[in-house]
Amino acid sequence: MKNVYLAQPTQLYDDSIYLPSSIAALAANAEASPDFRNNFEIKELSFLRGAPTDLIRDWVEPFVVGLSCYCWNEQLNLAIAREVKERWP
DSSP states (O other), rough: EEEEEEEEEOBBBBTTTOOOOOHHHHHHHHTOHHHHHHHHEEEEOSSSSHHHHHHHTTTSSSSEEEEEEEEEEEEHHHHHHHHHHOOOO
16 A cells, blocks of 8 residues: 555644545545555555655655645645655655
8 A cells, every 4th residue: 555645734823723624625535536545555645734744754665745736834734745756855
């Protein structure tokens, strides 16, 4: 099985945390496909903000990484992508 990681670092407003609807919809749609389920495994969805190294600390051999990008998380997503490329060229 090939590992798929999806991340949508959210913007925090006061005590509110916004759930990752875009990556959750993508994961649900992918999981509906038998071909996908037989070849790939979507790991735990990431949606909390943090340092890129902390966000990917527990990832194991990602085959695909999907980052849901908004204006408030663009730079964080670019940093995550750089860290992933460095760790798993």
